[in-house]
Amino acid sequence: METTKENTAFEEPAILIKGLKKSFGNLVVLNGVDLEVRKGENIAVLGRSGSGKSVLIKIISGLLQPDSGSVQVLGEQVDNISAADLQRLRLKIGFSFQSSALYDSMSVRENLAFPLVRNKRELSAAAVNTAIEEVLHEVGLSQTIMQMPSELSGGQRKRIGIARTLILKPEIMLYDEPTSGLDPITCGEINKLIIKVQQQYKTSSIIITHDLTCAKATANRIAMLLDGKFLATGNFDTVFDTQNESVRSFYDYNF
Numbered sequence: 046m047e048t049t050k051e052n053t054a055f056e057e058p059a060i061l062i063k064g065l066k067k068s069f070g071n072l073v074v075l076n077g078v079d080l081e082v083r084k085g086e087n088i089a090v091l092g093r094s095g096s097g098k099s100v101l102i103k104i105i106s107g108l109l110q111p112d113s114g115s116v117q118v119l120g121e122q123v124d125n126i127s128a129a130d131l132q133r134l135r136l137k138i139g140f141s142f143q144s145s146a147l148y149d150s151m152s153v154r155e156n157l158a159f160p161l162v163r164n165k166r167e168l169s170a171a172a173v174n175t176a177i178e179e180v181l182h183e184v185g186l187s188q189t190i191m192q193m194p195s196e197l198s199g200g201q202r203k204r205i206g207i208a209r210t211l212i213l214k215p216e217i218m219l220y221d222e223p224t225s226g227l228d229p230i231t232c233g234e235i236n237k238l239i240i241k242v243q244q245q246y247k248t249s250s251i252i253i254t255h256d257l258t259c260a261k262a263t264a265n266r267i268a269m270l271l272d273g274k275f276l277a278t279g280n281f282d283t284v285f286d287t288q289n290e291s292v293r294s295f296y297d298y299n300f
């Protein structure tokens with residue numbers, strides 16, 4: 046599968062960011078970020094802890110406001126959008142949180158029903174059930190439907206978290222460290238799921254990770270965040286072929 050190769054056939058961008066800046070008090074986190082995520086593309090964002098990766102995807106999904114710059118998502122300007130338009134846009138953006146963020150007091154079934162009951166009130170009970178069964182099948186966890194989150198493994202929780210975003214059929218997926226804290230075999234399963242989501246749901250995705258194996262397995266291109274900017278963007282081999290010392294040190298640190 047040619048998932049790590051650049052593909053020039055993608056059309057208008059799903060996400061287009063220009064000159065994005067974001068500080069918290071004196072702390073400059075993003076200092077002129079430019080990024081284009083093409084339709085149908087998976088892009089991995091790499092960077093050390095605290096480099097602003099989570100802040101970046103929170104801005105993309107409208108959870109945080111940028112200080113300046115242009116942030117366009119599915120043709121809409123999220124840096125200048127009404128609350129109603131943002132709410133509508135956010136239904137098209139699936140956010141897979143690092144913690145999975147499942148509701149511990151709800152069963153898997155109830156966790157998956159929640160976004161539908163809340164956002165798609167027109168759906169019948171039968172349609173909700175069908176959607177739950179379908180999405181559980183997609184993530185390979187049909188048998189867990191009546192279980193509580195506390196009864197699931199870390200990898201299963203991650204997959205249910207992803208299923209909960211997929212149930213709204215998002216056009217964009219934002220994965221915040223999808224493989225962190227998982228063993229290598231479970232990481233491999235999550236990587237496969239990310240690729241399956243790209244292919245079956247035709248999503249455009251940002252995968253935040255410092256797991257180079259995950260980046261290589263899932264992303265068409267990678268982008269490396271350093272000192273508030275993207276230092277290098279390209280396919281995996283091109284970026285890591287560079288003689289740039291910061292890129293090399295990241296690579297050496299990981300392997």
Ligand code: ADP
Nearest residue numbers: 069072074092093094095096097098099100101
């Ligand atoms: P990471 O690359 O590890 O995901 P983050 O994007 O979470 O890093 O955070 C980047 C920096 O911004 C960190 O120093 C963090 O403490 C700071 N930060 C993130 N969110 C906030 C916030 N809401 N208020 C103040 N500081 C924040």
Ligand code: MG
Nearest residue numbers: 098099100221
């Ligand atoms: Mg983070």
